[in-house]
Amino acid sequence: MAECTIPNMTTADVVESKSVLPAGFKADMANLKGLDLTTPVLELIRRTSTRMPQDIIDALVKGRDAEEEGSRAFNTLNDMVKNILLADGHVTPLCQDTGTVLFWVRHPYGVSQKAVKAQVREAVKEATKKVWLRPNCVESLSGKNSGNNMDPFHEGHPILHFEEWDKPEIEISLMLKGGGCENVGAQYRLPDVTIGAGRDIKGVRKAIIDAVVKAQGQGCSPGILGVAIGGDRVSGYEHSKEQILRKLGVPNPDPKMDAFEKEIVADLNTLGIGPMGYGGNTTVLGVHMEEMYRHPASFYVSISYMCWSSRRRTMTISSMGEVSFD
Amino acid sequence: MIRLTTPITEAQARQLKVGDEVLLNGKVVLSRDMGHKYMKEHKPEWLKPILEGIVIYHCGPVVKKNEDGTWSFVAAGPTTSIREEPYQADVIDTYQVRGVIGKGGMGKKTSEGLVKTGAVYLHATGGAGSLLAAQVKRVVDVHMLEEFGSPEAFWVIEVEDFPVVVTMDSHGGSLHEAVLATAQERAKALMEK
Numbered sequence: 001m002a003e004c005t006i007p008n009m010t011t012a013d014v015v016e017s018k019s020v021l022p023a024g025f026k027a028d029m030a031n032l033k034g035l036d037l038t039t040p041v042l043e044l045i046r047r048t049s050t051r052m053p054q055d056i057i058d059a060l061v062k063g064r065d066a067e068e069e070g071s072r073a074f075n076t077l078n079d080m081v082k083n084i085l086l087a088d089g090h091v092t093p094l095c096q097d098t099g100t101v102l103f104w105v106r107h108p109y110g111v112s113q114k115a116v117k118a119q120v121r122e123a124v125k126e127a128t129k130k131v132w133l134r135p136n137c138v139e140s141l142s143g144k145n146s147g148n149n150m151d152p153f154h155e156g157h158p159i160l161h162f163e164e165w166d167k168p169e170i171e172i173s174l175m176l177k178g179g180g181c182e183n184v185g186a187q188y189r190l191p192d193v194t195i196g197a198g199r200d201i202k203g204v205r206k207a208i209i210d211a212v213v214k215a216q217g218q219g220c221s222p223g224i225l226g227v228a229i230g231g232d233r234v235s236g237y238e239h240s241k242e243q244i245l246r247k248l249g250v251p252n253p254d255p256k257m258d259a260f261e262k263e264i265v266a267d268l269n270t271l272g273i274g275p276m277g278y279g280g281n282t283t284v285l286g287v288h289m290e291e292m293y294r295h296p297a298s299f300y301v302s303i304s305y306m307c308w309s310s311r312r313r314t315m316t317i318s319s320m321g322e323v324s325f326d
Numbered sequence: 327m328i329r330l331t332t333p334i335t336e337a338q339a340r341q342l343k344v345g346d347e348v349l350l351n352g353k354v355v356l357s358r359d360m361g362h363k364y365m366k367e368h369k370p371e372w373l374k375p376i377l378e379g380i381v382i383y384h385c386g387p388v389v390k391k392n393e394d395g396t397w398s399f400v401a402a403g404p405t406t407s408i409r410e411e412p413y414q415a416d417v418i419d420t421y422q423v424r425g426v427i428g429k430g431g432m433g434k435k436t437s438e439g440l441v442k443t444g445a446v447y448l449h450a451t452g453g454a455g456s457l458l459a460a461q462v463k464r465v466v467d468v469h470m471l472e473e474f475g476s477p478e479a480f481w482v483i484e485v486e487d488f489p490v491v492v493t494m495d496s497h498g499g500s501l502h503e504a505v506l507a508t509a510q511e512r513a514k515a516l517m518e519k
Contacts, residue, residue: 072491079451079489086456087401095455096388096401096477131400134388134477143360145475180406180430180452196517206517213513216506218406218430220452267516271509276452277430278491279505309453 004069005081007057009088015051018091019043026321029170032110040315040323041123041172045101047325048174048313049093049132052084055248056224056285056310060084063222063275063282073280077222080275080308095309098133099176101149101158104242106171113162117155124149124158136179161238168319173245174312181223181307184215185240187233190299199299204229205264207301212268212284217277220307224248225287228302230294236302243288244306245314257289275308285310329487333379334424336444342492344499348448349487353466354427356383356481358405360474362413369420376469376482377421381448384410384428386477388455389465397465399483401455404429407447415439427490431502440496447494449501461488 021043028035064077087094101124105116125148127133137157138145151157188207190199195210197203208227215223226243228236252258264287274280285308294300314326330338332352342348355377357365365373387402407414407428414426414436424445426432429452440446450458462483469480493501 076451079454079457083451083454083457086460090456092456092459093388093401095453096386096403096459097405097455098388131388131390134386134401135475136477138475143474143478145477147475178453183406209513209516213506213509216430216502216509217452218408220429267519270516271512273505273509276449277502277505278449278493279501279508307453 005078005085007061007081007085009051009054009057009085015047020046021323025323027317027323029317029319029321033112035111035115036119037116037170037172037317038119038122038126040317041120042126043323044172044174044313044315044325045123045127046091046130046132048176048311049098049127050087050091052088052094053247053310053312056308057081057084059248059285060222060308063285067280067282071280072278073274073282076275076278077282093132093134094311095178095307096134097178097180098136099178099311100136100182101133102161102175102177102241103158104161104163104173104245106163106165106167108166108168108170109164111170116162117160120158120160121150121155170317171314173314175241175245176311177241178220178307178309181219181305184211184219185237185304186211186214187237187303188301190301201260204301208264208287208303209268211303211305212273213271215305216273217275219305220309221273221277222275222282222285222308224285224306224310226304226306227287227289228292229289229300230292231300231302232295232298233300233302235292236300237304239290239292240302240304243290244304244310245312246288248286252289254291257291261287261289332381332424334381335379336424339424339446340444340496342446342495343497344492344495344501346492348490348492350381350427350448350490351486351488352484354381354383354483354485354488356385356387356479356483358384358386358478359409360478361470361480362410362417365417365420366413373480374421376480377423379422379424381425381427382417382423384426387459387481389476389481397468399459399462399465402459402462403453403455404450406430407432411436415442418443418445431493431500437494437498437500440494441498444496446492446496448490449493450488450490458488461485
């Protein structure tokens, strides 16, 4: 029988000692025109690719301990925890699929998006050299790998979302989203007669259940679902992905959605799909929903499936230039 | 727990049943999307001695080139196997492969191929990149690296006690089919709620 792994991660000072940021590093926030975020972004990639967020670890351990000891579901969840500790200790990628590289940048007035984009691209190239990222960018038809995670012609990868805000700090969130889980995402157009889903919350529920059944273990369950109700085809998927950035256990600000999330998680965990589709009680770790507005004629339910290895992290650069990671 | 070392004979493969836990040893060859399309469409002869009796691993590793020119695997978990469904049965038959490691399971065509040729589908834990890379003892060789890129190349590796579970066997059994049927049944009840 597999021994029960206790998730002791390396301490903050050890993580700090392995940082690519020089000790006492401060970004020059007084001179936004000359601001260089290349090294902080490289450190953000290192931490995201090799260190699992604590809320995900806690959820995996909770799931494991709810499975029957010695069962395949229990052992699989235990292996996931072991893997997290190994990657953390070795500072190597948690998963060989370091995914599509997605950034969300929120910044005050005066930050050049063009400059930040160029710096992020440099950091991604460097992280690929340091094997924290696998070269995951191939020309669609020929399959030719660019080798450095760059889409050289259209700059479509890495993916960057920018938003100017009123706060003085810069916040950059990063998500590494594997191809296997991206492939099991789904968009439903309600009404959908094939699953008997109408244009109401019951219909949304049916769409989510259907997507999870179809995904089975192929998205590396237990998954985390980001769901957007409404929007157009593009904004719906975009918002569904952003929902995955929310930490597990943080309530939805919309009480109606929060209640729905809790109920659907409990329901989905009775499907018996379990970790990796082996069977078991842990099929999803969380479902995060957002209700958007929509065109009267359109009713989309966009579902992004994130694998259990939910690699996401947020870096904040304060107005004083101090860099912190969460 | 069953310990198996490649090359595997047809008789050994046929003894395995859904649910068997296997520790795999010996040579394993990595191949995924580009490799499978290439094997089915071109049936390259040069791969025959490399693949006979061997296990194919659906995996696109994170690799590191060492200073002495050798390679190391840094992260190497399985990729989703169902994408190889159009090719897998033919590949197994052409090259007399005795096993396929992947995640998520495969469909009917592959299942029939496993029965016909005498081979098994072996499931590894998806996302366990570090854990599984630790069981890779040596990178023996690599083919088509330039043409396919590192995630898609034919990496020949040697593994030691690589942990997998038989989820599809050569008797038509499939854990994935069973789990899907249960989930569909349950989903029906949930949707009526």
